Amino acid sequence: MKSLETLEVWFVTGSQDLYGEQTLQQVATNAKAIAESLHANQQIPVAVIWKPTVKSPEEIFAICQEANTAKNCIGIVAWMHTFSPAKMWIGGLKILQKPLLHFHTQFNRDIPWDAIDMDFMNLNQSAHGDREFGFIMSRMRLNRKVVVGHWQDEETIAKIGTWTRAAAGWNDWQGAKFVRFGDNMRQVAVTDGDKVEAEIKFGYSVNTYGIGDLVEVINKVTEAEIDALVAIYASSYNLMPSLQKGGAQHASLREAAKIEIGMEAFLVAGNFKGFTDTFEDLHGMAQLPGIASQRLMAKGYGFGGEGDWKTAALVRAMKVMGTGLQGGNSFMEDYTYHFNPSNRMVLGAHMLEICESIADAKPSCEIHPLGIGGKADPVRLVFNSAPGPALNASIVDMGNRFRLLVNEVLAVAPVHALPKLPVARVLWKPYPNMHTGCAAWIYAGGAHHTCYSQNLTTEHLEDFAAMAGIEFSLIGKETTLHQFKNELKWSDVYYHINKQ
Ligand code: MN
Numbered sequence: 001m002k003s004l005e006t007l008e009v010w011f012v013t014g015s016q017d018l019y020g021e022q023t024l025q026q027v028a029t030n031a032k033a034i035a036e037s038l039h040a041n042q043q044i045p046v047a048v049i050w051k052p053t054v055k056s057p058e059e060i061f062a063i064c065q066e067a068n069t070a071k072n073c074i075g076i077v078a079w080m081h082t083f084s085p086a087k088m089w090i091g092g093l094k095i096l097q098k099p100l101l102h103f104h105t106q107f108n109r110d111i112p113w114d115a116i117d118m119d120f121m122n123l124n125q126s127a128h129g130d131r132e133f134g135f136i137m138s139r140m141r142l143n144r145k146v147v148v149g150h151w152q153d154e155e156t157i158a159k160i161g162t163w164t165r166a167a168a169g170w171n172d173w174q175g176a177k178f179v180r181f182g183d184n185m186r187q188v189a190v191t192d193g194d195k196v197e198a199e200i201k202f203g204y205s206v207n208t209y210g211i212g213d214l215v216e217v218i219n220k221v222t223e224a225e226i227d228a229l230v231a232i233y234a235s236s237y238n239l240m241p242s243l244q245k246g247g248a249q250h251a252s253l254r255e256a257a258k259i260e261i262g263m264e265a266f267l268v269a270g271n272f273k274g275f276t277d278t279f280e281d282l283h284g285m286a287q288l289p290g291i292a293s294q295r296l297m298a299k300g301y302g303f304g305g306e307g308d309w310k311t312a313a314l315v316r317a318m319k320v321m322g323t324g325l326q327g328g329n330s331f332m333e334d335y336t337y338h339f340n341p342s343n344r345m346v347l348g349a350h351m352l353e354i355c356e357s358i359a360d361a362k363p364s365c366e367i368h369p370l371g372i373g374g375k376a377d378p379v380r381l382v383f384n385s386a387p388g389p390a391l392n393a394s395i396v397d398m399g400n401r402f403r404l405l406v407n408e409v410l411a412v413a414p415v416h417a418l419p420k421l422p423v424a425r426v427l428w429k430p431y432p433n434m435h436t437g438c439a440a441w442i443y444a445g446g447a448h449h450t451c452y453s454q455n456l457t458t459e460h461l462e463d464f465a466a467m468a469g470i471e472f473s474l475i476g477k478e479t480t481l482h483q484f485k486n487e488l489k490w491s492d493v494y495y496h497i498n499k500q
Pocket of ligand 1: 449
């Protein structure tokens with residue numbers, strides 16, 4: 001995964017000419033100090049770049065235009081140190097295509113009780129200057145994040161950091177290409193959807209390639225390339241005896257390596273950021289890609305099983321958002337339940353493809369039969385996942401809009417060994433509890449496929465949904481079914497009226 005350091009957010013301060021040169025000089029000096037301080041803070045993974053104060057409609061329009069076309073600029077942080085009459089902002093905000101964070105701060109943390117005079121009041125008036133700016137954004141019905149607090153307060157800075165991560169994910173989607181190897185699984189509803197609308201709304205494209213195109217690349221993989229990857233498998237994982245050199249199924253491991261190398265070559269050549277496959281469409285392939293999908297996900301590619309392109313794209317965006325953070329993000333499926341009243345929980349897994357970024361220890365590399373698909377036994381990585389707070393996210397195509405649905409969960413350490421379960425897995429307890437959490441998910445039409453995240457929070461995804469201009473539904477600690485069902489109904493009305 002590429003580091004986020006090359007990305008920028010621009011720190012733009014609004015003011016006006018009527019304050020005179022001296023005050024404007026001070027505004028610029030203070031704004032620069034804030035931008036530099038945010039830039040140096042480890043909680044913000046991207047560069048924060050100070051820009052000269054904007055004081056007129058022309059200057060505001062120009063900076064928004066520049067931000068739109070600047071490749072590395074992923075958003076604007078706007079702050080009104082003084083009063084900046086907001087009609088000046090209309091033209092710029094109308095054309096701004098990058099996410100905006102409204103930072104409601106003040107240079108001075110404390111009121112200087114003994115020294116405060118009208119000069120101080122004149123300089124430090126974001127308390128009302130930012131209200132004027134907030135009004136015009138609300139009046140224009142613009143999505144943005146408002147962060148309130150002193151610029152040296154770590155909690156406040158963390159919120160800005162979260163937003164920059166969401167903006168990095170959003171930026172990554174713009175112009176991104178996802179490939180589907182084959183169509184989605186026949187007759188399945190939730191993994192299908194409107195790819196045209198997704199491209200309009202989200203900025204990424206999804207296109208299908210026949211399996212034959214992929215098989216052609218796989219068949220060009222050399223024995224030397226396979227030798228090298230098999231050696232990496234042997235040093236990175238605990239290979240089960242039959243897969244080891246000389247073992248009865250070593251040829252299957254070599255076949256899995258060949259598939260991985262071919263798939264990666266295909267993705268690199270096409271500049272794809274993620275992919276889907278399906279067990280129903282593997283013509284010419286020996287086995288369903290298991291370890292290949294797992295390892296490509298760990299390298300940062302998005303993945304969705306059974307042709308699920310929405311989840312593949314979401315996995316990719318969430319991996320970008322989580323860059324450099326402890327813990328991982330993986331394709332996931334709610335698989336089976338433990339309904340014991342004393343300890344209700346969900347077992348999440350997939351047929352094969354769980355990303356090793358969420359593994360709690362060195363995975364074991366195994367081969368077992370797969371009940372469906374009619375192909376050779378696939379090689380896969382098997383592991384448990386660490387306990388702790390996590391979440392599941394799903395993008396749902398509701399026909400007239402997309403909904404980003406999040407369920408906060410608590411992952412738990414496995415209480416029993418699972419000697420016969422041949423796939424990677426996670427155990428979790430949904431918030432607010434199993435019954436309410438699962439019922440709410442089903443009322444919201446959430447998919448069985450999700451992106452499971454150990455390192456992102458609801459706030460990252462709420463910011464991300466705002467950037468995309470889509471519905472955000474949260475199932476968390478405070479959720480009650482009655483309220484949640486109403487929210488879904490009210491949202492239906494809102495999105496019926498508000499056609500963006
Ligand atoms: Mn599935």
